[in-house]
Amino acid sequence: MESIFAIGSMLGTLKSGALAVVFAVGGKSLRKPSPLPTHNPKLPFVAGKPNGWEGNLLKDNRYHNPEYPFAISFKDVRKWKKAGSPYAKFKKTDTTRLPVVSKEEMAWITQDSCDGIAYLGHATFFIRLGGYSILTDPVFGNASYVVKRFADFPLDPNHLLNLDLLLVSHDHRDHMDQQSLKLVGKNNPKMQVATGLKNGHLIHGFTKLGHAQITEMGWYQQWELEGGRVKVTYLPTRHWCRRWITDTNKRLWGAFVIEIDGKVIYFGGDSGYGKHYAEVAKLFPRIDYAILGIGAYQPEWFMENNHSSPAKALQSALDMGASMMIPMHYGVFDLSDEPVCEPIERLEKDFSQVTGNGVNGISNVSENVTTAGLISEESENQATVVRRSIRVIIPRLGENLLKAHRVL
Numbered sequence: 236m237e238s239i240f241a242i243g244s245m246l247g248t249l250k251s252g253a254l255a256v257v258f259a260v261g262g263k264s265l266r267k268p269s270p271l272p273t274h275n276p277k278l279p280f281v282a283g284k285p286n287g288w289e290g291n292l293l294k295d296n297r298y299h300n301p302e303y304p305f306a307i308s309f310k311d312v313r314k315w316k317k318a319g320s321p322y323a324k325f326k327k328t329d330t331t332r333l334p335v336v337s338k339e340e341m342a343w344i345t346q347d348s349c350d351g352i353a354y355l356g357h358a359t360f361f362i363r364l365g366g367y368s369i370l371t372d373p374v375f376g377n378a379s380y381v382v383k384r385f386a387d388f389p390l391d392p393n394h395l396l397n398l399d400l401l402l403v404s405h406d407h408r409d410h411m412d413q414q415s416l417k418l419v420g421k422n423n424p425k426m427q428v429a430t431g432l433k434n435g436h437l438i439h440g441f442t443k444l445g446h447a448q449i450t451e452m453g454w455y456q457q458w459e460l461e462g463g464r465v466k467v468t469y470l471p472t473r474h475w476c477r478r479w480i481t482d483t484n485k486r487l488w489g490a491f492v493i494e495i496d497g498k499v500i501y502f503g504g505d506s507g508y509g510k511h512y513a514e515v516a517k518l519f520p521r522i523d524y525a526i527l528g529i530g531a532y533q534p535e536w537f538m539e540n541n542h543s544s545p546a547k548a549l550q551s552a553l554d555m556g557a558s559m560m561i562p563m564h565y566g567v568f569d570l571s572d573e574p575v576c577e578p579i580e581r582l583e584k585d586f587s588q589v590t591g592n593g594v595n596g597i598s599n600v601s602e603n604v605t606t607a608g609l610i611s612e613e614s615e616n617q618a619t620v621v622r623r624s625i626r627v628i629i630p631r632l633g634e635n636l637l638k639a640h641r642v643l
């Protein structure tokens with residue numbers, strides 16, 4: 236049984252980062268490996284980084300987050316598998332799928348002069364501001380042999396041309412996909428790439444882009460492009476890395492803050508809820524958009540170390556003081572117990588609940604955009620109540636959010 240389970244677990248790893256359940260088997264090498272880099276010596280740290288931070292911490296020569304150490308135990312995986320999913324029967328007949336805009340409506344992506352932001356599915360976003368084009372975590376097809384798409388990629392990926400920058404948050408297969416990187420690298424030979432420490436070798440192999448085009452970043456490091464007009468900062472998340480069996484946390488995971496022409500976008504990669512969101516507010520007092528994962532959260536007792544529920548993601552956006560939240564990581568890949576479109580349905584419900592009786596909740600569903608909601612939150616030491624407002628935008632695949640919702 237153990238060996239059958241181990242094989243199943245290995246498929247789990249192939250299936251996704253969310254389900255990755257294979258356990259490192261030692262893999263001792265005869266030679267002592269050289270220590271992993273703790274930062275990129277060519278890049279500065281962002282102003283306001285934590286006191287004494289000189290680079291990422293290592294434990295047993297793996298990247299380590301002491302606040303949220305890697306915590307998937309074999310016992311917990313067995314508990315999860317044994318319990319079965321309460322959604323299993325429903326998912327077999329569930330036909331709910333994400334809405335996609337028409338081909339005509341999506342034509343803006345191929346027009347270099349048209350700025351916009353679009354959700355292309357899971358963690359793939361296309362962002363063009365001031366003519367500068369960015370693609371995040373591209374996955375155009377399935378995420379692996381066993382993780383199939385539930386929503387088609389909304390355009391021909393060959394139309395993603397003239398990209399300036401590619402962001403790859405971490406090495407899980409639903410974020411770093413070999414075939415997609417191969418295609419986007421071939422079609423965009425001059426593109427720059429930002430990613431976490433030690434991910435560059437893989438990305439170089441997949442994209443065939445030169446090493447000089449790929450910049451590895453440690454947490455709190457900042458990279459200026461276009462003479463400072465564009466700034467990219469890599470920040471901590473509560474997550475982990477692994478593509479194979481023995482490479483757990485041998486590459487770094489994280490989130491990006493992108494600054495272009497004074498606009499600030501947070502792209503969260505994958506993360507459980509944690510104090511790092513409040514820290515973002517200190518480092519970046521203005522966040523225009525918080526792009527945050529809301530899926531792969533069931534069962535929460537098991538998933539919450541690495542992914543956020545819709546309610547936790549909403550809280551994260553509030554902690555950051557973001558003006559707007561755009562959800563991601565739902566509707567495309569079935570990575571956990573919940574049905575693929577449940578996260579977005581729950582986000583709508585949770586938003587209505589926290590904002591109270593629907594007055595400030597989602598009242599404009601026909602346009603897939605919420606009205607502003609007021610959220611109350613008590614400050615730490617005083618009984619004063621801090622009120623923050625946030626707007627949640629629920630995009631259709633391929634929609635130009637700048638045009639549709641007049642944001643930024």
Ligand SMILES: [Zn+2]
Binds near residue numbers: 252410505
């Ligand atoms: Zn992941």
